[in-house]
Amino acid sequence: MPRITADSVEAHRVQVHRRVFDAFAALMAEHSYEAISMAQIAARAGLGRTAIYHHFPDKESVVVAFATSETERYLADLHGHLAATDDPVERLRTYLRHQLDPGQRFHMGLGPQLYGLLREDSLLQIREHVLAVEQVLADVLSGGRDAGALRFDDVRAAMSLVHACLTARGVPPDAVEEFVVRALSAERYGEVRQA
The missing domain is CATH 1.10.357.10 (Tetracycline Repressor, domain 2)
Structure with missing residues (x-):
């Protein structure tokens, strides 16, 4: 189970999603969509390689x-x-x-x-x-x-x-x-x- 870093599960989910979206936007500014991997998004968002899959398949x-x-x-x-x-x-x-x-x-x-x-x-x-x-x-x-x-x-x-x-x-x-x-x-x- 991922560690919760906010006051509630919902607040944690919102926080993680915002980090993923910011990471995705930054990567899209640097690379083509095809060149971006889930591992890169996770790393840029400060998530473990598998943690991102708890939020996005x-x-x-x-x-x-x-x-x-x-x-x-x-x-x-x-x-x-x-x-x-x-x-x-x-x-x-x-x-x-x-x-x-x-x-x-x-x-x-x-x-x-x-x-x-x-x-x-x-x-x-x-x-x-x-x-x-x-x-x-x-x-x-x-x-x-x-x-x-x-x-x-x-x-x-x-x-x-x-x-x-x-x-x-x-x-x-x-x-x-x-x-x-x-x-x-x-x-x-x-x-x-x-x-």
Whole structure:
């Protein structure tokens, strides 16, 4: 039985999982997914070679649990920031800033690296996390359009274009933010409702 290093079994589990996720993220920054072993993750997390298996049966389960943890953290932080304003344009800016913040790299861009390497059920679980974040943008855009502050015809198309802008390389975050807001702003079309 592994030694408990926290006040409760649950607190210990959370602590160990956080160490494993931090170790996995650090290893992914240094190596390809294929080059990382469970033994390396355990060593980086400060666990014995077999102790990690008390928490995760294999590397793929680490990836899915990591993605789940990152999604929960990311969404909680994003919703907290969005709750600070009712202004539709400021809510769009908040979403953009959150996505452009280097400290908020959602899932560390793991998706493309993992296609073809994970089982289909694992990829589907990770895709569900991406959809949860996309739903936030859909809600921000729809709310802005309903309020008359944003103008576009199709939510899905607008979401794709926003995310394409967010992946622009070498463009300063402020420039991306201004471009997207101006492109979607109803004011540009003289359609902002007068208060």
